[in-house]
Amino acid sequence: MAMGTARRTPLVSRRRQGFAVVSAAAPRLIVMLLAVAAMPSSSVAAAAGSPEVVELTLLANAREKGAVCLDGSPPGYHLQRGFGSGEHSWIVNLEGGAWCNTTEDCSDRKMTDLGSSKFMKAIEFEGILSNKRSQNPYFYNWNKVDIRYCDGGSFAGDAEGKDRNGTKLFFRGLRIWEAVVDELMGKGLATAKQALLSGCSAGGLAALLHCDDFRARFALEVPVKCLSDAGFFLDAKDLSGERLMRSIFSGVVQLQNVRKVLPKDCIAEKDPTECFFPAEFIKNISTPTFIRNSGYDSYQVGNIVAPGGSDPGQSWASCKADIRNCTSAQIEALHGFRKELVEALEVAQRKRDWGLFIDSCFNHCQTPFRISWHSPISLRLGNKTIAEAVADWYIGGGHGVKEIDCEYPCINPTCSSQLDL
Known part of the structure; x- marks a missing residue:
């Protein structure tokens, strides 16, 4: 089963961040609308707002x-300048x-904005990238960059191949990462007084892979940290006992040659595919890092725990659509x-x-969306929104910010207002 053929509509929306989620969002959409309808009009206005549209910049040379x-x-990125403090x-x-x-997967992908800047x-x-203080109270006035994803390998590969028609495929995620960050350094990143590398889903995996490299670009006295949202993918068995995620990652590792970003200690002892899983390579990350994941990640439940091929009778279809429909x-x-x-x-x-x-909510990425990042109906742990x-x-050095929710169906009332994003 290929995981790289998900299409994204060419809308100016941060919803491009996630995967094609197999679970149906309709039930949660109804819950979300009901929750919003019950809110005071002033709260609705604060939660909504109008995100700023940021133009695309193509990488020079x-x-x-x-x-x-x-x-x-050429790859692209979006840069919004910081202001004030x-x-x-x-x-x-x-x-x-x-x-x-x-090869087939990547050939299809290059005809979308996930493989070509021609479609970007x-x-x-919005969310962590919003410039509105009410939606993003700590980072709203920072310089904010979104690096577009067009290599299909979590910004990790360095290889070439041929597509079905014999034309070249370029697996250059590592070079994209290096070249874009180099260009940003020339646009003011080099003089940053503090910096945060973030990403969600495959981008969250990439943020972990490049965390220490990002840290190394700054003087030691500059606070530099990393944030991975829904990027902690497990090498878990599915219903049939197979490891679909290992199969997918193995294809990426071999096709795209990601070995350069993997810890040398790990690949000296283990198969490179195993070293591409966060459970292994976070052991080598020295930079302070924040991990945001759901214990019941909707994408991993639908594509790793119970992918379609492992459930021929579709007995999990209702469960994957809404965790409240799951049997014991x-x-x-x-x-x-x-x-x-x-x-x-x-x-x-x-x-x-x-x-x-x-958290123990049934969701995937949360940081890119204004409602889930910081709003009156955001999920909360320890009485705090993710933001x-x-x-x-970030301010306090991590002390006391290690929140792990209880097992479902423990009652976290803030889960009910979360749309599966």
Whole structure:
């Protein structure tokens, strides 16, 4: 089963961040609308707002640097300048959108904005990239960058191939990462007084992979940290006992040659595919990092725990659409997934300057969306929104910001207002 063929509509929306989620969003949309309808009009206005549209900038001299999208077009990014007290503070965000792990997959992908800048448009900045203080209280006036994802390999590969028609495919995610950050350094990032590297989904995985490299670009006295949202993918077995995620990652590792970004200690002892999973490579990350994931990640439930091929009778279809529809046996399977996640995160729990926000809501990415990042109906742990938890961690060095929600169906009333994004 290929995971890299998801299409995204060419809208100016941060919803391009996520995967094509197999679960139906309609039931949660109704819940969301009811929750919004019950709010005071002033709260609705504050939660909504109009995100700013930020134009696309194409990387200069991309072809000379070999830093190109799958189809050979120059990669792009969106830059919104900071102001006031945030003039010298920076967020660099890596866009997500699954992977392509076969030649056929990548050939299809290069005909979309996930593989070619020819299809990229201006986008809206919201959530962690919003410039509105009410929606983004700590980072609103920082310089904010969104690096578009067009390599299909979490900004990690460095190779070439041929598509079905014999024309070249460029797997240059690592070069894109390096060249875009180099260009940003010349646009003021080099003089940053504080910086945060972030990303969600496949971009969250990339933020972890490049975390220490990002840190190394600044003087030691500059606070530099990383944030991974819904990027902690597990090497878990599905219903049939197969490891679909390992199969997908193996294709990416081999096709795109991602070995350069993997910890040398790990690949000296283990298969490179194993080293591409966060549970392994976070052991080597020295930069303070914040991990936001759901214990019942809707994407991983639908594509790793119970992918279609492992459920021929579609007995999981209703459960994958809404966790409240799951049988007791299905809930037990989901508890097993959550247990694997929490155990894999023990490394992060032991690191004093790291942060965790592991909720038990049925969702995927949360940081790119204004409603889930910081609004009157955002999910909360420890009585804090994700935005507040990340801010406390960034300012306070991680102390006390390690929140892990209880097992479903424990009652976290803020879960009910979350649309599956």
